[in-house]
Amino acid sequence: MDAERRQRLEATTRYDPAEVEARVLATWLEGGYFHPDVSEGDVADPYSIAIPPPNVTGALHMGHALNGSIQDALIRLNRMRGRSTKWAFGTDHAGIATQSVVEKELRAQGISRHEIGREEFVKRVWEWRERYGSTIVEQFKRLGASCDYETERFTLDEGYAKAVYTVFVSLYEKGCIYRDNYLVNWDPGSRSAISDLEVESREVTDTLYSIDYPVEGSDEVLTVATVRPETMLADTAVAVNPDDKRYGAFVGRSAILPLVGRRLPIIADEHVDPEFGTGALKITPGHDPNDFEIGRKHGLEEITVIGEDGRMSAEAGETFAGMSVAEAQKAVVAALRDEGRLRTEESYTHAVPFSHRSGERVEPLISLQWFMRMDELAAPAIEVVERGDVRFTPERWGRVYLDWMRNLRPWCVSRQLWWGHRLPVYYCEECDEVTVAAEEPQRCPACGGALRRDEDVLDTWFSSALWPFAVLGWPGEAPDLQAFYPTDVLVTARDIIFLWVARMVMMGLEFAGDIPFSDVYITSVIQAPDGRRMSKSLGTGIDPLDEIGEHGADAVRFGLYAMSSTQDVRYSAAKVRQGRDLANKMWNASRLVILNAGDAVPEANPARLEDRWILSRLERTVASVTAKLDAYDFAHAALVLYDFFWSELCDWYLEIVKPRLYEGEADLAGSLLHVVERVLALSHPMLPFVTEAIWSELPARERPLVVSPFPLADETRFDDEAEFALGRDIELTRALRRWRDVAGVPAGATLSARLVGEQAPHELVSRLARLDLSGGGGDAIATVGPVEIVAAGAIDVELARQGIDARRTELQAEVERAERKLGNTGFVAKAPPELVESEREKIERHRAELAELGDPT
RNA sequence: GGGCGCGUAGCUCAGUGGGAGAGCGCUCGCUUCACACGCGAGAGGUCGCUGGUUCGAAACCAGCCGCGCCCACCA
Numbered sequence: 001m002d003a004e005r006r007q008r009l010e011a012t013t014r015y016d017p018a019e020v021e022a023r024v025l026a027t028w029l030e031g032g033y034f035h036p037d038v039s040e041g042d043v044a045d046p047y048s049i050a051i052p053p054p055n056v057t058g059a060l061h062m063g064h065a066l067n068g069s070i071q072d073a074l075i076r077l078n079r080m081r082g083r084s085t086k087w088a089f090g091t092d093h094a095g096i097a098t099q100s101v102v103e104k105e106l107r108a109q110g111i112s113r114h115e116i117g118r119e120e121f122v123k124r125v126w127e128w129r130e131r132y133g134s135t136i137v138e139q140f141k142r143l144g145a146s147c148d149y150e151t152e153r154f155t156l157d158e159g160y161a162k163a164v165y166t167v168f169v170s171l172y173e174k175g176c177i178y179r180d181n182y183l184v185n186w187d188p189g190s191r192s193a194i195s196d197l198e199v200e201s202r203e204v205t206d207t208l209y210s211i212d213y214p215v216e217g218s219d220e221v222l223t224v225a226t227v228r229p230e231t232m233l234a235d236t237a238v239a240v241n242p243d244d245k246r247y248g249a250f251v252g253r254s255a256i257l258p259l260v261g262r263r264l265p266i267i268a269d270e271h272v273d274p275e276f277g278t279g280a281l282k283i284t285p286g287h288d289p290n291d292f293e294i295g296r297k298h299g300l301e302e303i304t305v306i307g308e309d310g311r312m313s314a315e316a317g318e319t320f321a322g323m324s325v326a327e328a329q330k331a332v333v334a335a336l337r338d339e340g341r342l343r344t345e346e347s348y349t350h351a352v353p354f355s356h357r358s359g360e361r362v363e364p365l366i367s368l369q370w371f372m373r374m375d376e377l378a379a380p381a382i383e384v385v386e387r388g389d390v391r392f393t394p395e396r397w398g399r400v401y402l403d404w405m406r407n408l409r410p411w412c413v414s415r416q417l418w419w420g421h422r423l424p425v426y427y428c429e430e431c432d433e434v435t436v437a438a439e440e441p442q443r444c445p446a447c448g449g450a451l452r453r454d455e456d457v458l459d460t461w462f463s464s465a466l467w468p469f470a471v472l473g474w475p476g477e478a479p480d481l482q483a484f485y486p487t488d489v490l491v492t493a494r495d496i497i498f499l500w501v502a503r504m505v506m507m508g509l510e511f512a513g514d515i516p517f518s519d520v521y522i523t524s525v526i527q528a529p530d531g532r533r534m535s536k537s538l539g540t541g542i543d544p545l546d547e548i549g550e551h552g553a554d555a556v557r558f559g560l561y562a563m564s565s566t567q568d569v570r571y572s573a574a575k576v577r578q579g580r581d582l583a584n585k586m587w588n589a590s591r592l593v594i595l596n597a598g599d600a601v602p603e604a605n606p607a608r609l610e611d612r613w614i615l616s617r618l619e620r621t622v623a624s625v626t627a628k629l630d631a632y633d634f635a636h637a638a639l640v641l642y643d644f645f646w647s648e649l650c651d652w653y654l655e656i657v658k659p660r661l662y663e664g665e666a667d668l669a670g671s672l673l674h675v676v677e678r679v680l681a682l683s684h685p686m687l688p689f690v691t692e693a694i695w696s697e698l699p700a701r702e703r704p705l706v707v708s709p710f711p712l713a714d715e716t717r718f719d720d721e722a723e724f725a726l727g728r729d730i731e732l733t734r735a736l737r738r739w740r741d742v743a744g745v746p747a748g749a750t751l752s753a754r755l756v757g758e759q760a761p762h763e764l765v766s767r768l769a770r771l772d773l774s775g776g777g778g779d780a781i782a783t784v785g786p787v788e789i790v791a792a793g794a795i796d797v798e799l800a801r802q803g804i805d806a807r808r809t810e811l812q813a814e815v816e817r818a819e820r821k822l823g824n825t826g827f828v829a830k831a832p833p834e835l836v837e838s839e840r841e842k843i844e845r846h847r848a849e850l851a852e853l854g855d856p857t
Numbered sequence: 858g859g860g861c862g863c864g865u866a867g868c869u870c871a872g873u874g875g876g877a878g879a880g881c882g883c884u885c886g887c888u889u890c891a892c893a894c895g896c897g898a899g900a901g902g903u904c905g906c907u908g909g910u911u912c913g914a915a916a917c918c919a920g921c922c923g924c925g926c927c928c929a930c931c932a
Contacts, residue, residue: 013892201929208932225932273931281932290930350932396861400927403860407928494927529869531925551894562880565870567862568925572869574881581894588892595891635871639879654891662890734898741898747887768897770889817876826912827875835875842876 009595009697015587017552020693025141033079033706035150036086038479043084048484049075050468051087051147052492053155055094056129057101060139062526062534062571063493065544066564068145069557070523070634071491075146076685077629080710086484087146088471090153091133095460096190096357099419102128118418125419139545144553144688146706151480153471155463156421163470164463165424165438167511172436176373177413183292184412186365188310189358192416193369195459196409197499199362201351208348209333210277212341213238213255216263222247222255223343225277227350228287229336230328232257233316234303235264237283239294242268244279258341259332260317269294286366302366310363325363370414370423370456377506378405384515390505393632394566397494397522404498413459420457427452465503468516485512489519497522521632525568534571542571554687555580561638561686582642583690586683589650590694593672596661597699600669602677604717607667609762612722614653617644618675622682623713629685641683649675652730656764673698678711729762732785736769739784742803744796752778752790759786783852808853811846818843
């Protein structure tokens with residue numbers, strides 16, 4: 001090692017992630033290690049993941065950080081195993097989200113999108129994307145995510161659009177996609193229809209009004225209850241339960257709609273609950289999902305009185321037209337009161353649909369939209385999960401998936417937005433022909449007339465559903481598709497199992513001819529430290545980039561792995577610090593080894609007991625960490641690694657062998673280099689930066705760690721004997737240290753002692769417990785295992801005695817506990833014999849130690 | 858209304874049939890020549906409650922209490 005390098009290493013007593021990470025990342029990217037070569041066609045032993053594409057508008061949040069860290073660990077693990085590995089990367093155009101961001105920016109300049117028109121607006125969004133779209137890419141790199149950035153895709157790029165159109169046309173031709181006038185969830189906020197999945201229900205306290213509807217040709221009334229009296233203007237029937245004796249006579253007659261005067265047929269329908277309210281239900285097919293169903297069943301007229309702008313339309317009549325829904329409600333209630341039709345008003349709390357997008361209350365409206373029927377595609381997608389071809393981890397999410405898939409309703413796929421994949425649907429200006437084609441047609445194929453393209457765009461999730469194969473180049477002869485489809489695992493959060501995961505399975509099976517992934521790993525959701533949701537608006541968000549800046553990417557990754565769980569967890573800054581400390585520990589321990597290794601060649605030399613011990617512990621750790629990574633158990637993988645490195649390697653082994661290391665023992669140095677190399681490789685998937693940085697300081701490394709082999713546990717190194725023997729000496733050392741502490745022996749003082757019995761402990765015991773074993777004669781004031789401590793100046797004899805008494809009490813309690821167990825005849829008869837034996841052995845051992853301690857004085 | 862999950866040390870979480878664990882925090886002691894982002898030692902828990910199964914339960918079963926989430930068309 002040259003002097004300059006030695007000096008630099010000696011001086012760097014603290015691992016500095018900020019300095020290291022940028023440098024290491026650059027070498028990875030320059031080396032092209034993240035980009036698999038597919039030029040030869042099929043690749044050997046492929047491993048692939050399609051990243052859940054982050055929104056172009058988005059900044060990296062804690063969900064991405066967790067999700068990205070997990071995927072990266074899997075990708076790096078398999079890349080190091082020599083598999084041909086691709087982590088397909090790209091961003092999502094995110095329809096409404098992106099359109100809103102750009103609209104807001106325009107509004108700040110006093111421009112509305114309608115002023116500049118569709119074409120110009122879309123152009124502006126693309127410009128916006130050019131300017132800011134790469135932000136999130138750079139942020140993933142800072143995390144260390146080894147995505148294939150060379151083939152970055154965008155869900156609105158040219159090739160992707162081709163995939164979307166191909167799928168749309170195919171589904172249309174199969175009859176799965178159709179246009180219909182149907183009651184949809186209208187989001188007045190984004191002025192678009194949204195799907196059922198984009199609706200969230202919230203508890204709202206409304207007023208429940210009871211209104212008298214006079215029965216035609218009689219003095220009687222039917223009293224109906226509603227929280228939305230303004231929709232009565234669109235009522236087209238009154239319904240009662242067919243078994244309801246009270247109303248049997250009314251069925252078939254008519255009621256008169258107050259304020260409007262329309263005749264409403266009185267119908268019987270099972271849906272009406274005779275127990276609720278008066279048992280009579282006003283039917284508004286135009287503005288209520290239930291009523292819509294009932295209306296279609298009974299062939300009722302569908303009247304719409306609320307427009308897409310959320311205001312009362314002309315249909316509502318002169319008095320109310322133009323009012324907002326809230327104003328109309330007040331006006332209707334006032335009018336009813338005037339007419340004496342309002343019977344009661346009471347407070348009523350119920351679930352109300354809101355738009356997940358805009359946060360506004362959803363207005364159910366009848367609208368001409370495009371729908372996708374799901375039943376046909378769902379059947380095979382259900383089968384693959386039932387068969388276990390697609391496995392969920394944790395398993396319970398598989399059942400959630402199946403429950404949803406078995407109850408699918410048609411999906412409204414059209415959106416009244418400008419930013420997105422415009423429907424490949426063309427209407428003839430001359431005839432009724434509707435043309436659906438991937439390639440834009442020039443003229444109407446039926447009559448040659450001019451064509452007008454549908455104004456709507458597709459739900460973003462429609463294009464997302466194609467991601468695993470479209471990202472790899474479908475449709476067409478893409479080498480990546482050939483090599484890497486199906487992918488191995490999808491890593492995502494549970495909130496998009498329906499929106500995304502389920503639809504990918506359906507589309508993958510239908511269009512790519514195979515499942516899109518064989519595993520779905522559902523990550524935990526990380527909450528704010530106080531247990532609330534992490535969210536910008538609540539001010540509870542923690543920016544992973546801040547954390548990376550402060551503690552390093554490896555620290556954040558370690559923290560996230562350690563936090564990850566099968567349930568939701570609160571963000572733990574302490575776990576991130578634990579990761580930071582581990583990275584620092586790795587750096588310093590490695591520095592110790594490198595600076596003292598001389599010219600040693602990495603090689604395991606199980607010369608002495610402690611060497612056999614650490615080599616055994618190392619291989620067991622390799623086996624354990626590997627198994628946990630493969631089982632998606634990242635928390636335990638991280639913590640097992642931590643325990644080995646910190647406790648076994650640093651606290652014990654390095655402390656044990658320091659004298660040998662300083663003496664320049666070559667075999668030892670070889671072993672140490674071997675252990676360091678192996679543990680770095682084992683850690684690399686989780687802690688890529690610090691391990692790569694240290695790797696580059698090791699002598700004669702041919703390739704960077706990112707493409708070096710991942711260790712395979714060598715079971716021939718497992719050594720129960722060494723583990724037992726050294727474990728015993730470690731326990732003895734700890735007992736002696738405890739005794740010193742209790743006896744008030746100064747930390748630096750050496751204790752005079754001698755050995756009793758024939759079993760001599762390892763040299764490490766006397767050194768690490770600071771004993772002078774030549775303690776010859778003199779009275780023993782204490783016995784700790786095979787060590788007799790001889791009275792000397794430094795010892796407070798009284799304290800020592802107290803310590804011994806405490807130990808005696810402890811042992812007596814242990815003996816009693818074991819005796820109690822053995823006194824239980826059921827235990828002796830039914831418990832496994834080895835367990836019973838070990839209790840007997842315990843009693844003997846403890847009695848022996850008690851005998852050594854002597855009687856209380 | 859249906860379903861899922863959770864309740865373990867002051868805090869955040871592991872542990873799912875054989876003697877309660879980790880990290881942080883806390884206490885005591887260390888300028889020990891890799892690391893004070895360090896080293897050594899320690900205190901701290903009737904494992905939500907009540908019953909049951911078992912030789913043995915934090916773990917399995919039942920009920921209850923509390924918290925969270927998802928799905929669902931009672932106006």
